Amino acid sequence: MTSLDTPVAPATDPQDERLAAPQGIGGNIRAAARRVRDGDLGMLPVVAGIVVIWTIFQALNQTFLSSTNLVNLSFDMVPLGVIALGIVCVLLAGQIDLSVGSVSGVSAATTAVVMVRYEQPMVLAILVAVASGCLIGWIYGQAFNRFGVPSFVVTLGGLLAFLGAQLWLLRGQNAINIPYDSALVKFAQVWxxxxxxxxxxxxxxxxxxxxxxxxxxxxxxxxxxxxxxxxxxxxxxxxxxxxxxxxxxxxxxxxxxSWMFVLFVALVLGVHYTLGHTRFGRSIYAVGGNAEAARRAGIDVPRVYTSAFVMCSGLAALGGILFASRLAAANQSTGTADVNLNAIAAAVIGGTSLFGGRGSAFAALLGVLVIQSISSGLTLLNLDSSYRFMITGAVLLVAVALDSAARRSRRAHGRG
Known part of the structure; x- marks a missing residue:
């Protein structure tokens, strides 16, 4: 038996990956350029988009790229970014979750109720809220796997049901204020x-x-x-x-x-490592690329789907907690309005494919940076939210069009 440390003989197969290996920095740059030409764009479009957006807003308002505004931007992007990170996981598996906004809202309400109304420790409130989110994801997985309910339908039902649960938890109160001197609020505002x-x-x-x-x-x-x-x-x-x-x-x-931004980056890195360097992560990509082929390869496809829904709902719950801590309150509008659409848009704009099987955890970071940059820039220009909706919609349309075109190009060049 050959040892792992035994030198490998030179390859002679013309299709062997080693013979096409780029050499040195210049070779790697040329190989990257060739992949881009073949349709493997990676994160290049969204990075280019961020540069363009920042350049335009800085030209229109000189305070956009100031340190003060970027610090505020790093705060504001975290709750939505955490939710978008969960969307990335479920999109990679080839599914969708339309209820992340409602799940984040009911999680925020749960945290406030446990902390304020029942006067329980902050840690317990957070654990209950996140555990509830994970339970919701497990229920979605069972409905999808056992009863064949499409993810679009089951999560749309969840959107309505958990919006009602959020209103029930608040019991007619417009908001439940979280004490400003609590560690949860300080973490999201001043630490x-x-x-x-x-x-x-x-x-x-x-x-x-x-x-x-x-x-x-x-x-x-x-x-x-x-x-x-x-x-x-x-x-x-x-x-x-x-x-x-x-x-x-x-x-x-x-x-x-801020420590809250550090938490977000740590979550992105953790999910990135899980997706790219573990068997479970590779299974998600395989299922999203071709569920039947993954099943024939021995992957437990139902388990992967359930895990993806659990990760999505769990991160949505955590995002709701961060929304509540950022506002120092949980109210009836937490998680409503455009949270669902912005979370999905952030994942797609960041480079996660709607067709499944392509993308990374960094899509959430880059995508939410695009969306919050647009929002921040328009706020500095004193323009109302109507422009933000239109611009974000246009950016989303361009991102999906690029993804579709890149997908056709990869197939034409034999890259899958």
Whole structure:
């Protein structure tokens, strides 16, 4: 038996992945450009969109890219971003959840009721709310798997049912105020990472990226597969470190980096690792790409669907808690209005395919950054929400059109 450490003989198969491996930084850049031409756009469109949006709003109002406004933006994007992160999970499995807004609203109401009306500890209130969200996702999974109810229908029913549950919990009160001196409100409004620690976290994030990439490279080499060159991995890590250090420096010019934003980034990184580096995550991609092929490959498809719904509803519940803590209250409008549509739009604008099987956790971060940037820019220009709806709708339409065109291009070039 050959040891894993035994050198692998040079490949002679013209289709072998190793023979097409790009060499050095220049080779990797050319390979990335070739993938873009073939329709594998990745996060390029949304990054380009953010640059365009920021450039336009900065030209129209010089305070848009100020440190103060970006700190406010980093606060405001978190609750919706957490909900969008759950939408990413369910879209990757090829399904949809239309009830995330109502689930976030009933979660906010549950947290306020347990904390204020029943005077229970904050931790218990959060656990009850998140557990309730996960239970909702499990119910969706059972309805979909056992009774064949389409996810569109079962979650649409949930949207109405949990909106009613939210109103019932509030019992006619317009709002239940959460004490301003509670840790939950302070976390969402006034708690910031110490300056020295924010720089340390930036270095740790870049170091973690390098460590994960290095470990993956070693595993692939031992398996006789192509792996990225050390130079390319170091170049990516250094670029990431430079971007993070500059971002931290710029935010620290005023109030700094909020702990709530750190929580959001940690959730994105955790979901990204789960989706990209675990068997469960690969199963979600497989089911979203072709459920029947995944079943024949031995994947427990119903379990994957249920897990995706649970993750989606659980994150929606957490997003509702953050909405309530940001406003220091849970009211009848929490989770209503455009929360559903904005969460789905953020996931799709960020690069998650509506067709399933393509996307990443970073889609939630980038997509919600686009939506909140539009909202912030229009607020600074004193324009009402009608413009925000129209612009966000147009951006969503462009994102779906790009995804559809890229999908056809990938098929034409044999990339699936």
């Amino acid at each position: 910031f990472v110490p300056g020295w620690l924010s720089y340390l976290l930036a270095v740790a994030a870049a170091g973690g990226f390098l460590a994960v990439g290095w470990a993956r490279s070693l595993r692939r080499r031992r398996a006789g597969l192509f792996s990225s060159s050390v130079q390319w991995l170091l170049a990516q890590s250094l670029l990431l470190l430079a971007v993070l250090l500059f971002a931290v420096y710029y935010l620290n010019r005023t109030r700094g980096v």
